Amino acid sequence: MASFPDNESRKLIEHYGPRIKDSSERLEFVLRSSRVLLRKTVPGRRNVFGSWGRRLTALDALCRASLLSRETLDPGFVDWASLLALRLWRVPAAGWKIALVSACALVMFMQAAGIDYGKTPGASSVAEAAETPAAAESREPPSAEPEERLDVWLVETQGQRELYSNGLRISNRWLKHTGPRSYSVFARGPGTETRQIDRRERPIGLVFHTTESVLPTLERTNNQLIRYEGRKLLNYISQKQLYHFVIDRFGQVYRIVPETEYAYHAGYSLWADGGELYINLNQSFIGISFESRPASVAPNVPLEEGVTEAQFAASRLLTEMLRERFGIFASNCVTHEMVSVNPNKMLIGYHTDWRGRFPFEQVGLPDNYQAVLSSVADWGFSYDSLFVDALGGEVWPGVRRSQSLFRKEATLRKLSVKQYRRQQARRFLALIREVKATTPELTWADHGVRRSSKGVSLASAKRADKQPD
Amino acid sequence: MANKKNVKGLDLGTSHIVMACHGEEKGYEFKQELNAFVEIPFSQITVNMLKKKGIPHRLDGDVCFAFGNGAEQFANMTGGDTRRPMYSGLLNPNEPKSLEMTEEALTKVCGKAAQGEKICFSVPSAPPQSESDLTFHQRTVTQMLEGLGYKVKSLNEGLAVVYADLEEDSFTGIGISFGGGMCNVCVAYLGMPALSFCTVQAGDYIDRSTASVTNETTTTVRLYKEKGFSINGLSQNSLDQALSVYYGNMIRGITERLEKEVASSKKLPRFEEPIPVVISGGSALAGGFHRELAKSFKEISLPFEISQVKMAEDPFNSTAKGTLLAATLEM
Numbered sequence: 001m002a003s004f005p006d007n008e009s010r011k012l013i014e015h016y017g018p019r020i021k022d023s024s025e026r027l028e029f030v031l032r033s034s035r036v037l038l039r040k041t042v043p044g045r046r047n048v049f050g051s052w053g054r055r056l057t058a059l060d061a062l063c064r065a066s067l068l069s070r071e072t073l074d075p076g077f078v079d080w081a082s083l084l085a086l087r088l089w090r091v092p093a094a095g096w097k098i099a100l101v102s103a104c105a106l107v108m109f110m111q112a113a114g115i116d117y118g119k120t121p122g123a124s125s126v127a128e129a130a131e132t133p134a135a136a137e138s139r140e141p142p143s144a145e146p147e148e149r150l151d152v153w154l155v156e157t158q159g160q161r162e163l164y165s166n167g168l169r170i171s172n173r174w175l176k177h178t179g180p181r182s183y184s185v186f187a188r189g190p191g192t193e194t195r196q197i198d199r200r201e202r203p204i205g206l207v208f209h210t211t212e213s214v215l216p217t218l219e220r221t222n223n224q225l226i227r228y229e230g231r232k233l234l235n236y237i238s239q240k241q242l243y244h245f246v247i248d249r250f251g252q253v254y255r256i257v258p259e260t261e262y263a264y265h266a267g268y269s270l271w272a273d274g275g276e277l278y279i280n281l282n283q284s285f286i287g288i289s290f291e292s293r294p295a296s297v298a299p300n301v302p303l304e305e306g307v308t309e310a311q312f313a314a315s316r317l318l319t320e321m322l323r324e325r326f327g328i329f330a331s332n333c334v335t336h337e338m339v340s341v342n343p344n345k346m347l348i349g350y351h352t353d354w355r356g357r358f359p360f361e362q363v364g365l366p367d368n369y370q371a372v373l374s375s376v377a378d379w380g381f382s383y384d385s386l387f388v389d390a391l392g393g394e395v396w397p398g399v400r401r402s403q404s405l406f407r408k409e410a411t412l413r414k415l416s417v418k419q420y421r422r423q424q425a426r427r428f429l430a431l432i433r434e435v436k437a438t439t440p441e442l443t444w445a446d447h448g449v450r451r452s453s454k455g456v457s458l459a460s461a462k463r464a465d466k467q468p469d
Numbered sequence: 470m471a472n473k474k475n476v477k478g479l480d481l482g483t484s485h486i487v488m489a490c491h492g493e494e495k496g497y498e499f500k501q502e503l504n505a506f507v508e509i510p511f512s513q514i515t516v517n518m519l520k521k522k523g524i525p526h527r528l529d530g531d532v533c534f535a536f537g538n539g540a541e542q543f544a545n546m547t548g549g550d551t552r553r554p555m556y557s558g559l560l561n562p563n564e565p566k567s568l569e570m571t572e573e574a575l576t577k578v579c580g581k582a583a584q585g586e587k588i589c590f591s592v593p594s595a596p597p598q599s600e601s602d603l604t605f606h607q608r609t610v611t612q613m614l615e616g617l618g619y620k621v622k623s624l625n626e627g628l629a630v631v632y633a634d635l636e637e638d639s640f641t642g643i644g645i646s647f648g649g650g651m652c653n654v655c656v657a658y659l660g661m662p663a664l665s666f667c668t669v670q671a672g673d674y675i676d677r678s679t680a681s682v683t684n685e686t687t688t689t690v691r692l693y694k695e696k697g698f699s700i701n702g703l704s705q706n707s708l709d710q711a712l713s714v715y716y717g718n719m720i721r722g723i724t725e726r727l728e729k730e731v732a733s734s735k736k737l738p739r740f741e742e743p744i745p746v747v748i749s750g751g752s753a754l755a756g757g758f759h760r761e762l763a764k765s766f767k768e769i770s771l772p773f774e775i776s777q778v779k780m781a782e783d784p785f786n787s788t789a790k791g792t793l794l795a796a797t798l799e800m
């Protein structure tokens with residue numbers, strides 16, 4: 001995969017960057033833009049309009065990520081006109097396209113003739129709607145060391161085992177196939193009409209789960225039982241294709257479903273990253289599960305007593321490999337409870353796998369519990385006492401920040417929080433219906449571990465394989 | 470974007486520690502301290518003198534450790550050498566007082582953090598076969614700064630130079646920091662590191678090698694060098710001659726290594742236009758250094774063109790400024 005934005009993207013950044021006078025703001029713009037445009041760089045994909053088309057696509061991405069707007073960096077008339085052309089081009093009607101090709105040709109001709117249009121106030125109609133507080137706060141934070149990527153590669157394959165250059169070993173013994181990934185990316189934020197802006201096949205993030213399964217005590221005399229339960233769990237997960245990877249209590253990594261295919265790990269779930277919203281993470285995220293007991297990550301149990309050091313060490317290597325291979329940003333490595341929702345009740349945390357206690361730092365990631373949740377900040381999802389109990393009495397900081405952003409947004413719109421929440425709930429359900437209608441192949445199943453302060457074993461989850469409709 | 474008044478950048482170098490912060494009005498403010506200390510037998514007179522001169526010190530049984538800029542004065546008075554808490558860019562494993570002195574120096578330079586204050590410090594690239602040393606260094610310094618109450622982040626030293634001085638080139642180019650213990654190189658594309666490495670042939674290497682062939686102390690060599698030495702080819706003065714030889718060696722070492730690293734890198738972006746090289750650090754301040762480096766760049770073969778080799782605007786503070794810019798970003 002490409003590690004850097006293409007040449008057209010670079011030119012665009014170099015065009016707009018110098019307009020920002022403050023050094024740190026300019027650096028932030030360059031880093032954020034690079035990261036947004038990096039995703040648009042798909043090796044081998046050709047654009048019918050060549051470099052001009054690639055520039056437009058990049059421009060479009062920057063506008064959607066709220067990096068260019070009338071309030072901050074206002075693209076000139078030619079850019080606005082080209083953007084309008086691009087967006088109309090995407091409207092599926094042949095007549096439009098013919099008219100637009102002519103319009104684009106005209107713009108290109110005038111551009112080539114060197115006609116300077118300057119900035120036209122009326123051009124704002126094409127601009128993205130104003131950035132919302134939530135979108136502004138939760139735009140992916142560019143780390144000062146921007147995604148320093150390790151060079152991790154497959155060193156050798158021996159039978160069903162893979163060895164990677166960072167020491168990661170993966171067993172393919174339980175490998176099963178589902179189908180290729182394909183998911184819609186939506187424009188994020190309540191300030192914009194939620195609509196599909198892209199369709200992708202590449203995983204964009206990681207979701208960390210726990211199996212909450214039966215774990216025999218780790219004693220010498222239990223060897224046979226340990227092996228038996230381990231096999232039983234892997235067999236069940238493999239049959240149901242519940243995750244992409246499982247890390248057992250000894251730190252052995254098993255690939256259950258190939259990364260390029262979907263797995264049934266997240267169910268009703270959503271996550272937003274910069275200006276992009278992802279619904280149903282089965283398709284867009286990779287699921288990694290840690291073998292653990294139901295109560296092993298309960299708030300009153302020290303984490304190290306449940307999940308082992310070996311598992312964290314292995315997950316760190318696995319995370320490195322996956323981030324390197326698919327260009328996944330650290331901000332998109334999250335836990336199941338951060339993304340899981342119940343859309344009918346508009347509640348977050350339908351699953352509470354890690355109960356707000358995932359040690360991000362131990363797997364080489366920033367503390368993503370500080371991140372804004374789109375479900376709460378943009379859509380007004382709430383939580384109930386069961387969720388708070390499962391978390392040990394207090395929600396993680398990102399939830400509180402998100403709630404405050406939602407309240408701010410409601411005030412900006414001169415609505416009460418309740419009214420705004422109702423409005424957003426209707427929009428979200430409509431969005432879910434749209435997703436279901438446009439992608440009938442989409443699967444909403446998940447690994448079936450429901451929230452409860454005590455936790456539920458996978459065995460009981462067999463009886464409840466479907467989420468609420 | 471973080472509150473600019475609530476962030477600091479820190480260049481944690483082998484020879485100097487430089488802290489950068491945003492000025493009261495505008496611009497940047499820097500505070501630097503020599504990253505060295507000297508051991509002095511304890512006596513009340515010495516302690517009084519240290520106090521009078523405002524030299525930071527620490528009493529430890531029957532000895533006293535003076536550190537920072539004042540340590541050099543004492544070393545000269547006693548005719549000895551200062552000791553270094555760091556060696557080749559990392560915490561010095563052979564110095565028993567390394568951790569204590571680094572902690573003292575960090576406290577002196579950075580002070581205690583205000584509520585929610587952030588700091589970003591520079592780290593070298595992993596030295597060959599010593600990745601674990603870098604991890605130890607990074608973690609330990611992070612812990613020390615966290616102990617002072619900061620939210621801590623680290624940044625590659627070469628990349629910090631790019632951030633500080635390649636703004637007009639959209640943070641694309643090569644940043645090289647010629648420090649005391651290491652030379653750090655980073656090839657960056659739009660602010661993203663594409664390739665980074667380090668060499669240990671740096672200022673200290675020049676001092677040690679020159680001292681060895683001229684029978685001088687390293688402190689003498691360094692003071693001579695800092696008085697205004699210029700790389701001028703063959704010289705009758707043995708110090709000048711030795712310094713020229715070892716400077717030349719360091720420069721060739723860097724460019725040849727860059728040539729090799731670039732040739733073996735699979736992940737370099739395509740630079741369609743020539744890119745600049747920016748150099749910083751105390752070791753780059755020698756007269757004629759810039760010219761010699763530019764000449765050396767012409768002798769190697771790279772898959773991209775170099776537009777210019779330029780000196781950082783403020784070579785001594787460039788890394789600190791870069792880390793400050795990084796600290797200002799959301800962490």
